[in-house]
Amino acid sequence: MDKFLTFTIVGLATSAIYAVIASGLVLTYTTTGIFNFAQGAIGMLAAFTYWQLRFSWGWPTPVALIVVLFVLAPLFGILIDRVIMRGLQDTSETTKLVVSISLLIGMIGLAQIIWDPNVSRPYATFFATSKPLAIGPTTITWHQLITIAVAIAVAIGLRFLLYATRIGIAMRAAVDDRPLATLNGARPHRVSMFAWAIGSSLAALGGILIAPLVPLEAGTLSLLIISAYAAAIFGRLRSFPLVFVGAIVVGCTEGYLSGYLPQNQYLPGLRLASPAILLFIVLLLLPNPRLRGRTRSREFFPMPSRRGALGFAAGVTAAGVVLATTMSQPDLVTYGRVFSVGIIALSLVPLVGFAGQVSLCQLSFAGIGAIVMAHLGHNGNPIALVWAVLITAAIGAVIALPALRLSGIYLALGTAAFAIALDRWIFTLPKFSVFGLFNIDLFQQGSVSVDPLRLFGFTFDTPGSQMVLLSSVFALLSLLVVAIRRGRFGRRLLAMKDSEAACATLGLNLLGTKVTVFALSAGMAGLGGALLGSQLSSVSPQNFDLVTGLPIFALAVVGGIGAAGGALFGAVSLAGLLPLLAALLPSVSQYLVILPGLAGIGLGRNPNGAVHDLREGFMPIAKSRIVLVATVVVLAGLYAIRMLDAIDNWTYALLTMTTPLVAVVAATLLRRERADGVVPLEWRGVTEPWTDDDVRDLDRVLGLTEVELHGAARG
């Protein structure tokens, strides 16, 4: 009984923290429609700032608290609202999600820049020196007591704010009917600013209260509040009383788990993963949603052409060969991950880009693929790749089953919970056996070695050969993705993304379609993971955890998640440009961790993705045959000169990069020259007979895709 009481108190104190953070989250979500994945990260930054003021600079506790809670945190919230979130109206849920995930990544990066992660920072609880109070047979610390009191105060304060003040009523009005609230002078900007200010103050409060209880580390602290998310979902992201109830359920469950979970080697991970598992369960308990009707957004991804896809694949393979033959061994190791990460990013294209389903656990699938390769791919046995695809696809299909019920933010949270359950628990399991038949030792509680792949008698054991292999696999998979997009299945996915209700009334099996695309995507990620594993030669759970995977997701979306080019963009930025910048600018290399976050935050300005603009920019080359041929010849020539060692890598790289730019200018000039002698559109076919080019020009002006001249003439 004493033990029960003790853990009830522990649980209630944790609940109180979750309740505080979750109510801030719900406040911003209901009033602005943005689910702030970075809520925990705001708390984390606040905890670090408080540590700096209170323990490093020795400010008095009340001053430090007031500065953090009532000045810095609200200002930070207002900054986020004004600079980042306000531009997100009319964007898809995926874009909103990526922006807030990027904020999370960026803030973790920022904390690591300011506060060296390798230094330990002692963090005292409030009134740490005072004697705990006795409650019957057990005791309660002052910190616990304050935490619970703070949560109660927050509950009362929120109730007062929302029901007794004009701005609070305006907030509730905005939840009810935002356009009407605007018509009624609710001044939506002020309301959202206020919501962000209070939301981040509450995050800060929670962060400061939780920080003394755990190691002060940016990533851990940012994700600790996954439990607060569970509490928020429990309240359906709407009802504050339910959020508090949810927080108590989640907090106490965690308390009792730490008290009563039997001590054995399999379960410590479960305790760490329990918040994620609770979140998953809460998500499954949500009521069944109505079928989604049409959603409008600004995003549009054009249909890839066959020619463009083949050109892209050829270009990627050629780039792989060029890199493999020109780079030094250490460079190949550094940049070698571009294409394996690229394959994992590519797995997101059919799932997120075409089907509109969000998954934050692609890297976990990759981890499973790597494990399969490690255990079944002895001596590089390629059959292991097949197994990797099949096993991850099967797991992906199982994950998709609850996905029929979840969408948008809920699906993102569900897949994130799955990723956490894997990296905190499953991946850390010691050796176990299934029905006594198989002995499974996933990562051997540390790292596991992977043999290089052997294919048709050739062993891919050098970084160069792996680079060529991976670029070819990426190229092939990009062709597969394009084939899907152009084919029956792709049309079906896009249709489902647009309107599930319409698809159902046409007789489409939604569950089957979702399961298939999840399995396909998981299989691709598994293949990427298996290849990444054999490239790294030794893998550990850290290679595949949630936080590592988030930038891949974010940057692929920044690149343009509707096309293979977007995936490549994400991978090149993450595994190519970042290390390159770090090598070029060693003095600022530590600041680079913040870049993926910044890129994602910029997405709100261009939801179609960066590749879309790049492609438009280089379009003139593809349109002029002369320039296209000339460009390819020059690039091949440069490569030949480089191979003859007439120029060094830097010169080669510089020339190779300038060539397409020059080509664009040339193509544009050529075009303009020709345009001078052109017959105006309305006169064509009058003074001279129609030609194929005239039809094409007309189609272009009218915004139609190409039509065969003869077909058009007959029709």
Added chain:
Amino acid sequence: MSNLSAVEPPDNPARSNETGHQDHNLLELRGIRAAYERIDVLFGVDLVVPEASVVALLGPNGAGKTTTLRVAAGLHVPSAGDVLIAGRRVNGAKPEELARHGLCMIPEGRGIFPNLTVRENLRMMTYVGRSLAEIEEIAYSRFPRLAERRTQTAGTLSGGEQQMLAMARGMATEPALLILDELSMGLAPIIVAELYEMVAQVARSGVSILVVEQFASTVLGVADYAAIMVHGRIERAGRPDELAADLSKAYLGG
């Protein structure tokens, strides 16, 4: 009906009426054309709301009635034509600017917040610079039934009461011109009749009212003038008694 384009500019008595002199027209629409994206909806609408009168805009669905109201309230920018308020051209003015000039629009589907109480709904109106007490005073004196319901959540009110609340909210701005869109939506005829009695009371206190309504017969009992709109044009306009015969044809064909 097929030679609509040949019909001369609508003979709108509201215009030729003795009180219809330029300066006494609270709202005047001249040759309004409007489109959504590339679809034309209004093809030259002329409409006048004289001071202290009730004008009913009638017609079947899709005729462009709501668009006309939206143009008047500044919520939709017309592609051609002029909007005049009290004789002043206000083309392109923002809805909030027009609101400050005394125009209040109550949109279709009850302009209320269902999860807020009656009182909180009224409190949202304090932005006009009146205290809650004043607003409550205006609201409850016009709609006494709301006083009994002041602590009730608006969503639990009956349909008619919700519509009263919406009007009460509108009255808090003490508008000179009240624009009502489909007050009767989803309400039983007897409640609609009751609501229009209140509209008539509001009108008697000197507020001009432009109302779009499907329940034509009901509103004709209250209106001073009426216009029938079909396919983006005012097809007939006049005194209510002159129009009653045309209505059935406009709505049910035949």
Added chain:
Amino acid sequence: MAQLAVRGVTVRFGGNVALDGVDLDADPGMVTGLIGPNGAGKTTLFNVITGLIPLNSGSIQLNGAPMNDLSPTKRARRGLARTFQRLELFSLLSVRENIRVAADIRKGWARDGSDPAAVTEALIERIGLGAVADARVDALPTGQCRLVELGRSLATRPEVLLLDEPASGQDENETLAFGALLQELAAEGMAVVLVEHDVHLVMRVCHKVHVLDFGRIIAVGDPQQIQTNPAVVAAYLGTPG
């Protein structure tokens, strides 16, 4: 036996009764009109028939077999198709692709010898959108979008077709052609249910008209009877006050 039989369907949202004991029959070879003032419950009835909204009581039968417990998907496979008042087109796809998706989906469950590509081309011709077949539907005016939705629903070769305000956004000529197409479809043996505000179209093409008001069917009859029915006139015009 009617192809589609709606019997005593009642639907409540919270405390509000949206549909109150609605009966409706749609017979093959006929265009059945469903009219009523705004907010009468027409779209709700379509949502209930297609299974997008659950009903509180009553039954919906297709060819005599009850469908109450079937998902929207299964109902579609039994031969039910519809269009949507608030267009539910696949905005990321072209006109051709929109119809092709439906033809492919049908091929997936019907497993017959039909060729989705040929079905698609034939339908594009039938709805007369050959000139814009490769344009994205987002770029089309509403009237043409309505036709795409019609083509898409026809691609599943339905026995019963529910059309929710298919003529709104069409100009007079388009509406005329559309009416003729509806009569053609009915002549081929389809049971068409038409919700429409353009009364002229309804009166021209419908064999039978149901009038819905406040969730209740207040009149059923041929167009002439409906036009002169006092209850209908009152529902539309209100009582003189």
